[in-house]
Amino acid sequence: MTNKSLESQSLDVIFDRMVEVMDHSKKDIFIISEQSRQSFDEMKVELEIIRGDIETVIFEGDMLETKSKLARNRLAEVSKNFETYDEPQVRSAYETANEIQINLLIKRTEERQLRQRRDELERRLQGLLEMIDRADQLVNQVNIVLNYLTSDLRDVGEALENAKIKQDFTLKIIEAQEEERKRLSREIHDGPAQMLANVLLRTDLINLTYQQRGGDEAMKEIIELKEMVRNALSEVRRIIYDLRPMALDDLGLVPTLRKYISTIQEYNPSCSINFQTYGEEQRLQPNFEVAIFRLVQESLTNGLKHGKFDEAWVKIEWMKQRMNIIVKDNGIGFDPNVVKEKSFGLIGMRERVELLEGTMKIVSSPGTGATILFSIPINNEQ
Secondary structure: OOOHHHHHHHHHHHHHHHHHHHHHHHHHHHHHHHHHHHHHHHHHHHHHHHHHHHHHHHHHHHHHHHHHHHHHHHHHHHOOOOOOHHHHHHHHHHHHHHHHHHHHHHHHHHHHEEEEEEHHHHHHHHHHHHHHHOOOOHHHHHHHHHHHHHOOHHHHHHHHOHHHHHHHHHHHHHHHHHHHHHHHHHHHHHHHHHHHEEEEHHHHHHHHHHHOOHHHHHHHHHHHHHHHHHHHHHHHHHHHHHHHHOHHHOOHHHHHHHHHHHHHHHHHOOOOOOEEEEOOOOOOHHEEEEEHHHHHHHHHHHHHHHHHHOEEHHHHHHHOOEEEEEEEEEEOOOOOOOOOOOHHHHHHHHHHHOOOEEEEEEEEOOOOOOOEEEEOOOOOOO
């Protein structure tokens, strides 16, 4: 075996070890992140309890402050008119004032300790948030590097002419995938997962309410719990819909687009989106319907985010073997010839259109809105 072959094998071994170490490191970071999230949730619950305790202690302290003032007035009156009151009355006034004053000092000390604990928890929660965010960033970066190192990019290289664009676009795809996973995990954690955790806490509260206040008060809590579960279910359905609208499989492209546009307008009440379709609608292959839906979705999303439109139009023209789609808005527009640093959305749309063997045309200029035209062949026999 030649030295060159040995060197090549050594490099392969080193490379494999490097990838293995990075993969183990990623898992370690993930474990730290999950432990931090668990600690964060536990501290958050404790913080809410302490905040409630502080409110209770302040209220009780204020009540004792009022009682202490009355007791001091009573003691001053007894002391001033010593000859009017007998010894037991004087002693009682003194002991009452002293006892209330001691209880007040205890409450103020308890309040101070609770405030210190609250401040400490808030600082620790902030530190955990920073640690979780940093861990997420590290996992994201390691995933990008691992995917880049272990992916075969030769097919992508043949599809893109410019080497610089190829490299940037490939990295951007990987980064976008990781960001989407990160966004999805956060949505689930901050949405349904948090709601379900609150449901568990609420069930304990219902049990306590039933024992202390009776069935009527517990029933009110159950009604609120039912609303929380309904909101959690709605949030789960929204996340699933963002991943892949199930209506595509059941109803087809046009009804799904109508529902999607209606949803956009619910979340953006200041925007108006007009949807029209011409010709005889057809059911397409599932991959075609998903791809076309994503093209319209990406066009509207970009228009809302970057174009800042308040009115848009989506028109679909059905022909025998081709469909034409127009997405037009009255936003701020842009120069299609200027490739900006983060214009990979348009590159991705072009790639999707090319996979469908269609064409894409953009008509826009600064201040005049934007119009995107897609022409897609729809031969269902292919």
